[in-house]
Amino acid sequence: MLLSDTLATAYRAISTHRMRSLLTMLGIIIGVGSVVLMVSVGRSFERYVLDQIEAFSSNLIEIYPTGFEKFGRTLDSLTYSDYEAVSRLSTVESVAPAIFVTEKVQYGTEEISPFIFGTSSNFFHNYGQKLASGRLLTEADEKSARSVAVLAHQTAIDLFGQRDPIGESIRVGSRSYTVVGVLESLGSALMQDMDTPVYIPFTTARAATGQKELSYMSMKSKGDIDLTIADINSLLRQRHGIVNPDGDPDKDDFRARSAEQAAEIVGQVTLGLTVFIGLIAGVSLVVGGIGIMNIMLVSVTERTKEIGLRKAVGARKHDILLQFLLESVTLTLLGGIIGIVGGAALGMLVAAVASKFIGTVPFVLSIPALIAAILMALVTGLVFGIYPAKKAAELSPMAAIRWN
Amino acid sequence: MPSKKAPLIETIDLCKSYFNEELETPVLFDINLTIQEGEFLSIMGPSGSGKSTLMHILGFLDNPTSGKFLFRGDRTKSLNDDELARIRATRVSFVFQAFNLLPRTSVLDNVMLPLLYHPTIPASERVERAMHAIATVGLTERATYFTNQLSGGQQQRVAIARALVTEPDIIFADEPTGNLDSTSGIQVMDALQQLHDDMGRTIVLVTHEEATARHAERIIHLKDGRIASDSKKFKRVRSNGKGKLK
Ligand SMILES: Nc1ncnc2c1ncn2[C@@H]1O[C@H](COP(=O)(O)OP(=O)(O)O)[C@@H](O)[C@H]1O
Ligand SMILES: [Mg+2]
Numbered sequence: 283m284l285l286s287d288t289l290a291t292a293y294r295a296i297s298t299h300r301m302r303s304l305l306t307m308l309g310i311i312i313g314v315g316s317v318v319l320m321v322s323v324g325r326s327f328e329r330y331v332l333d334q335i336e337a338f339s340s341n342l343i344e345i346y347p348t349g350f351e352k353f354g355r356t357l358d359s360l361t362y363s364d365y366e367a368v369s370r371l372s373t374v375e376s377v378a379p380a381i382f383v384t385e386k387v388q389y390g391t392e393e394i395s396p397f398i399f400g401t402s403s404n405f406f407h408n409y410g411q412k413l414a415s416g417r418l419l420t421e422a423d424e425k426s427a428r429s430v431a432v433l434a435h436q437t438a439i440d441l442f443g444q445r446d447p448i449g450e451s452i453r454v455g456s457r458s459y460t461v462v463g464v465l466e467s468l469g470s471a472l473m474q475d476m477d478t479p480v481y482i483p484f485t486t487a488r489a490a491t492g493q494k495e496l497s498y499m500s501m502k503s504k505g506d507i508d509l510t511i512a513d514i515n516s517l518l519r520q521r522h523g524i525v526n527p528d529g530d531p532d533k534d535d536f537r538a539r540s541a542e543q544a545a546e547i548v549g550q551v552t553l554g555l556t557v558f559i560g561l562i563a564g565v566s567l568v569v570g571g572i573g574i575m576n577i578m579l580v581s582v583t584e585r586t587k588e589i590g591l592r593k594a595v596g597a598r599k600h601d602i603l604l605q606f607l608l609e610s611v612t613l614t615l616l617g618g619i620i621g622i623v624g625g626a627a628l629g630m631l632v633a634a635v636a637s638k639f640i641g642t643v644p645f646v647l648s649i650p651a652l653i654a655a656i657l658m659a660l661v662t663g664l665v666f667g668i669y670p671a672k673k674a675a676e677l678s679p680m681a682a683i684r685w686n
Numbered sequence: 687m688p689s690k691k692a693p694l695i696e697t698i699d700l701c702k703s704y705f706n707e708e709l710e711t712p713v714l715f716d717i718n719l720t721i722q723e724g725e726f727l728s729i730m731g732p733s734g735s736g737k738s739t740l741m742h743i744l745g746f747l748d749n750p751t752s753g754k755f756l757f758r759g760d761r762t763k764s765l766n767d768d769e770l771a772r773i774r775a776t777r778v779s780f781v782f783q784a785f786n787l788l789p790r791t792s793v794l795d796n797v798m799l800p801l802l803y804h805p806t807i808p809a810s811e812r813v814e815r816a817m818h819a820i821a822t823v824g825l826t827e828r829a830t831y832f833t834n835q836l837s838g839g840q841q842q843r844v845a846i847a848r849a850l851v852t853e854p855d856i857i858f859a860d861e862p863t864g865n866l867d868s869t870s871g872i873q874v875m876d877a878l879q880q881l882h883d884d885m886g887r888t889i890v891l892v893t894h895e896e897a898t899a900r901h902a903e904r905i906i907h908l909k910d911g912r913i914a915s916d917s918k919k920f921k922r923v924r925s926n927g928k929g930k931l932k
Contacts, residue, residue, distance in 0.1 A: 594786075595774065601803060
């Protein structure tokens with residue numbers, strides 16, 4: 283029997299029992315569909331996160347004090363002269379020192395507890411923060427340790443509502459500050475935290491808290507970011523008297539980190555997610571495959587008469603085997619395709635809906651995942667179709683004639 | 687070497703038993719039967735006498751338990767499943783009591799079915815051959831109908847067309863009128879008769895009805911798995927003047 287005839291026969295068997303075929307495929311459709319959905323949603327959000335990181339912090343480097351033995355109290359390894367030394371590196375620009383201030387912020391009867399950064403104007407540049415009204419922090423503010431504050435978008439709303447905050451006086455802890463500027467919103471769900479801080483001059487914060495060391499510093503890399511980080515590492519190790527040729531992070535008392543590294547972490551998380559989804563896919567395809575085997579076995583019993591007849595008119599074992607195998611493979615492939623289309627459509631919908639709330643979420647379809655889904659559907663059809671097909675092939679032609 | 691005049695089918699002391707687990711059910715005993723090309727033969731006998739069993743063996747659907755079965759003078763012993771299938775595809779065909787057509791499938795597709803498994807007839811000839819066979823049984827106008835839209839008699843004629851389409855050496859019909867009313871039965875028998883008379887086909891007709899069997903030139907009676915009488919032998923013996931003995 284020609285392969286095209288076998289295919290046509292399998293196709294006819296499927297299309298004459300549409301409802302049953304659909305039910306048979308359901309397991310595969312749901313399995314493949316949910317995997318494609320999950321993978322595409324995962325990929326879409328990964329892309330979204332990476333886009334955000336890219337947009338808000340390209341070339342950004344942050345240096346934090348670390349130190350295992352000092353765990354539990356304020357880390358004090360980053361000093362102001364470290365900041366000055368780092369500023370002199372030719373590979374960085376726009377270095378901003380920062381001190382965290384833990385105080386309540388009050389205006390009239392409103393009281394909130396935002397992040398408070400004591401920092402310099404470079405900070406706004408590093409994080410792509412734009413001014414909405416008033417002015418940013420200046421060198422003059424810094425020099426004379428003025429009691430002025432810049433409010434992020436959301437904080438300005440929380441404290442002042444519709445009123446204009448510029449020139450108003452707020453309390454940070456026991457001191458009074460004049461609001462000189464308000465920032466634009468970043469408009470990103472992922473970066474929502476960036477819309478809440480209060481910024482005061484570094485020197486003012488140092489005086490208010492009595493903290494001499496830096497909580498952290500931020501900067502932009504001028505050239506290759508990895509080379510810049512290497513530069514920073516060797517400078518600070520030298521300054522701190524640390525011998526660490528292998529770059530063991532446990533030996534350092536600071537850590538210089540780029541947003542690219544954050545992106546790598548995102549990538550690792552999604553990889554873990556992909557493996558997890560793969561496992562679910564495996565399980566659901568086995569379940570779908572067992573469903574197919576079940577129906578195919580019923581189908582073989584039901585079609586004993588047809589099989590016997592085919593044999594009586596000359597079908598050989600492998601004609602029948604191939605017919606039933608092609609039938610189950612066609613079912614799983616068809617189920618796989620329907621699953622892919624359905625899963626991708628749902629994924630697109632999820633991305634579209636999410637875009638309405640958290641800013642553009644690009645829809646990403648993973649081609650390798652699609653190919654894997656099709657291959658797995660194919661293999662499922664083969665593995666779970668072979669037993670029923672063998673059963674059909676072994677039936678005696680007498681079965682048709684004696685059957686009543 | 688088979689001689690040129692070797693009969694189409696010859697059995698020598700052919701026996702058949704069914705085995706269910708340990709239990710042996712002997713059904714046919716020492717069947718000695720010769721069928722010549724072009725014969726129209728009827729096998730008669732009461733229900734359970736082994737008619738179908740014999741037909742299945744002669745039609746390569748089943749193997750005998752012992753004895754010889756020669757087809758055109760060739761021993762057919764120890765043919766494997768695929769070889770049996772090949773012979774069924776090319777040499778023999780069947781008309782069953784229950785029609786055994788594919789439901790929800792057109793008359794044309796049903797008649798073409800054996801051609802799918804035929805090793806030499808090219809795909810391009812299938813429709814033409816099938817339409818020719820359908821014309822032979824007078825169903826040209828029904829070719830595109832689904833078989834379940836036809837009357838019983840028409841369905842059995844579709845089965846005859848299907849048996850005809852591969853131009854086999856021999857056609858076996860097992861109680862072909864058993865499920866039909868008498869009018870349809872006559873139409874079906876006329877169709878079979880025509881195959882023999884006009885086209886010279888070899889036909890073996892299994893029936894327990896005297897009226898149906900009378901279409902054949904030669905009648906064999908089976909009783910309890912043995913040939914009780916053979917009209918051909920009877921004729922031949924009678925022409926020798928000893929006919930009354932049998
Ligand atoms: N598969 C089988 N196993 C055991 N006995 C069988 C089987 N098929 C048929 N028989 C028995 O063989 C005998 C002959 O059956 P069959 O050839 O169908 O007779 P007929 O066609 O003359 O009615 C019956 O007694 C029947 O019960
Ligand atoms: Mg019978």
